[in-house]
Amino acid sequence: MDVEVISEDKKSGRLVFYLSNANPALANTIRRSIVEEVPVLAIEDIEFRNNSSVLYDEIIAHRLGLIPLTTDLGSYELPSECKCNGAGCAQCQLKLTLKEKGPCLVLASDIKSKDPKVKPVYPDMPIVKLLKGQKLEFEATAVLGQGKDHAKWSPGHVYYKHKPKVVVSSKDCEGCGSCVKSCPKNLLSVEGSTARIDKERLMECTLCEACTAACKKNALKIEPDEGCFIFYIESWGQLSCREMASTSCDRIIKLLSEFDSQLKKSGGV
Numbered sequence: 335m336d337v338e339v340i341s342e343d344k345k346s347g348r349l350v351f352y353l354s355n356a357n358p359a360l361a362n363t364i365r366r367s368i369v370e371e372v373p374v375l376a377i378e379d380i381e382f383r384n385n386s387s388v389l390y391d392e393i394i395a396h397r398l399g400l401i402p403l404t405t406d407l408g409s410y411e412l413p414s415e416c417k418c419n420g421a422g423c424a425q426c427q428l429k430l431t432l433k434e435k436g437p438c439l440v441l442a443s444d445i446k447s448k449d450p451k452v453k454p455v456y457p458d459m460p461i462v463k464l465l466k467g468q469k470l471e472f473e474a475t476a477v478l479g480q481g482k483d484h485a486k487w488s489p490g491h492v493y494y495k496h497k498p499k500v501v502v503s504s505k506d507c508e509g510c511g512s513c514v515k516s517c518p519k520n521l522l523s524v525e526g527s528t529a530r531i532d533k534e535r536l537m538e539c540t541l542c543e544a545c546t547a548a549c550k551k552n553a554l555k556i557e558p559d560e561g562c563f564i565f566y567i568e569s570w571g572q573l574s575c576r577e578m579a580s581t582s583c584d585r586i587i588k589l590l591s592e593f594d595s596q597l598k599k600s601g602g603v
């Protein structure tokens with residue numbers, strides 16, 4: 335297996351790379367492991383002390399649950415894997431508080447965290463607008479969780495597609511340029527008397543096959559490269575894309591070793 339990073343934008347949280355000498359089973363295992371297994375922090379329980387806003391407690395609770403929180407995986411454990419056995423301790427949960435009085439727009443940045451490392455990723459996310467005299471006060475508990483239990487614990491969006499493979503037969507190609515005109519993404523050009531695809535922008539190809547249909551000489555073939563994928567990781571902000579990828583591998587290894595030990599434990603009949 336080979337990995338070649340095509341682009342990485344740490345600010346917007348996007349990592350794109352070629353995954354070659356692989357197969358769909360492996361690509362999908364990595365994708366599902368990132369989305370469902372990699373844990374992140376999210377608000378799970380809320381105790382409302384005061385809420386005279388126009389929104390019900392349930393609506394505010396739902397909004398709070400979906401606020402991404404920066405997650406330090408070195409400091410927190412999943413409740414099911416914590417020493418407290420899920421009872422709740424400083425290793426697996428964190429208290430967050432808010433106390434605001436109107437008139438104001440309550441933002442995610444108004445949430446006070448007991449751990450300075452954990453705070454809302456997007457401070458300008460609005461929670462509720464308070465009019466004069468209205469109040470909102472609560473204590474929330476954030477816990478580490480996994481995307482397989484609720485989407486609020488998903489660290490991001492992961493998808494992939496086959497890398498396109500373009501073969502131009504220089505024997506048949508007359509350099510007429512009909513394929514160039516047909517490409518909706520403008521990826522083709524004619525060099526000398528042969529059509530060629532822009533290798534830098536290959537990932538923009540959607541395999542629509544407009545070029546092959548336009549070529550009267552059947553000189554152009556475009557097909558998915560079965561063993562090579564263009565892999566996209568987009569983070570919601572709790573973790574970096576590289577943290578998401580490496581933690582997903584740790585989770586796969588953990589599941590496999592659990593499977594191995596269970597199999598060894600259960601003897602044959």
Ligand SMILES: [Zn+2]
Binds near residue numbers: 417420423425426427
């Ligand atoms: Zn605990």
